Amino acid sequence: QVQLVESGGGAVQVGGSLRLACSVSGERLRPCCLGWARQASGKEREVVASLDTDGRTTYAESLRGRFTISKADDKNTLYLQMTGLNLDDTAMYYCTGSLTCGRIWAGHRDFEGQGTQVTVS
Numbered sequence: 001q002v003q004l005v006e007s008g009g010g011a012v013q014v015g016g017s018l019r020l021a022c023s024v025s026g027e028r029l030r031p032c033c034l035g036w037a038r039q040a041s042g043k044e045r046e047v048v049a050s051l052d053t054d055g056r057t058t059y060a061e062s063l064r065g066r067f068t069i070s071k072a073d074d075k076n077t078l079y080l081q082m083t084g085l086n087l088d089d090t091a092m093y094y095c096t097g098s099l100t101c102g103r104i105w106a107g108h109r110d111f112e113g114q115g116t117q118v119t120v121s
Contacts, residue, residue: 045107
């Protein structure tokens with residue numbers, strides 16, 4: 001089992017930046033893909049970005065260039081650097097993991113944290 005715990009959310013002004021972190025612990029799955037998803041109030045869940053064990057990144061097209069997913073050298077922490085934040089970025093952000101990135105982008109929630117709230121105003 002994989003445990004994911006998000007942190008770093010909060011309130012930020014339009015145009016600001018924020019970095020989310022996800023602590024990864026527990027039994028490791030091989031292969032494993034980690035990513036970020038978000039859900040705004042009243043809207044469907046949206047996958048934001050993913051990062052596989054080979055370091056390949058994938059982004060939602062609408063967010064490419066503003067969001068960057070990365071992993072700490074010890075591979076125990078996943079990050080999401082967000083810049084140029086706007087009102088539409090207000091959402092609960094979830095760290096998510098699966099055996100493959102395909103499952104993450106297909107909407108499977110094999111492993112997921114409790115979320116961290118990002119509010120842009």
